[in-house]
Amino acid sequence: MNLNIPDTRQRLLAQRLDAGSQIVATDVAQEFDVSLDTIRRDILALEAKGLARRVRGGAMPIARPADPLHARLDAADSVSPAIIRTAVQEIGDAPTLLMDGGATTLSLVPLLAGVTNRLVITPSPWAAIACQEHAIAVFLIGGTLSARGGIAVGDLALLRAGEIAADIAILGACGIDTKFGLSTDDHAEAQMKQAMHAAAARTIVVTGAQKIGRRARHHTLPLGQIDAVITDADHTMTAPFLEKGATFISVETV
Amino acid sequence: MNLNIPDTRQRLLAQRLDAGSQIVATDVAQEFDVSLDTIRRDILALEAKGLARRVRGGAMPIARPADPLHARLDAADSVSPAIIRTAVQEIGDAPTLLMDGGATTLSLVPLLAGVTNRLVITPSPWAAIACQEHAIAVFLIGGTLSARGGIAVGDLALLRAGEIAADIAILGACGIDTKFGLSTDDHAEAQMKQAMHAAAARTIVVTGAQKIGRRARHHTLPLGQIDAVITDADHTMTAPFLEKGATFISVETV
């Protein structure tokens, strides 16, 4: 049995809050066999750490971050047209595409129509909808959609990606660095991108200049496994990558 | 159990208002099992915060400036609020939901938030996105997205639905008829809906009056396998169904 000390209790309570459930002080007091005051103090401590929102009778999870859609749509507007043009040209007539989620890749979709027999495979519901609106055949990879992330992830999704042989994987980036390679903020999404890379003959990364040199939390792919990076960064930023043998296709910013 | 405190209630009410539905004080009072006065005070508080327009008997959403994204939601807005309210009430606190695609079921999503540990499983990317915007955990069922249809279909999808045990399957309808039962325009989607029915303990159909008596191309479920139909059709339309032993929950059109 666990020790019934503040640390243990608070850890468990924080865990529950993080999972989205509410905490009813009287219930928890009974569960741990301590007085209501003790639980109240635990909640007080959690609030001080910013892990709980205290309400009458217990606590609730901290308010979630602002909804990702607007940010996503706003960002989509800001993707450089030059990047989009170049990426579409690079993709050419390849019939089977693996598309990542994210604003940058999403903005490519409208220009992918018009190729006969093209199939887009994607774990992103946004990309799937965009494809359908442009009459592109689309296969949706299922899985859990994380609260913050934009693509479906999970073992099921990984397996499924393993069953697929695509021509080109088109990935977005949270960060790309000369040593750390391509990186992603979410661990599960990083795995998904690795699986997409493995299932495709070529891997292209499409990303704006602001991601160059950044390192996100999780390593995703080493530079050597990326066939081309399309970006609007200028030469001073891409030079270190070129020295390491990476293929960067830079486009002039307008 | 959820905390029944002003904060929780007001948050949920604000959410419903934001989703465009109106609030009937007496109904909500019953739903939360509190007195009318309490709800009245909640509405008062929401009005003070500028989140509600108080009217006799309840509250209405604040008139919002039109928004470019709104074009897509128009279809959802045309779903009778009474149907939405009733369906949400019928769903209650069920933690695991299987949601069909379509405008009607999509319009339910904003009101499904606020239940702890709720998971929505859906083959519809639209539903998945709507869930994510409302911070509802969602599992996306993968598969091919047909050009016209709104949900992912395919053997893979069917298999996957077979691995799932949900509390309630919430289905839309292309047509529902006393003899032909529930029917769907697309064969693959019909199969998907059958699989969803099989994976859930209860099956609820939510549909507008215009679908009553229609027969779509593909038979999907016999009436006997549907636990409840929620519709705004009047008694003259639903009577033939009731005679056959079906459960229809009719709501008055406003």
Add this chain to the structure above:
DNA sequence: CAGATTCATGCAAATTCCTGCATAAAGTTG
């Protein structure tokens, strides 16, 4: 205009919160 419904206000009961204090266990220091 009469009846019914809904709203506003005040009030009492119940619940919960806050503060201070006493006790006990664990750790620290000389």
Add this chain to the structure above:
DNA sequence: CAACTTTATGCAGGAATTTGCATGAATCTG
């Protein structure tokens, strides 16, 4: 080992919040 400090816990009493009810006013409906 003894004395001290720190930490955790439970309890009591007063303050604050929330709730349901009662009363009369206001509003809607036919």
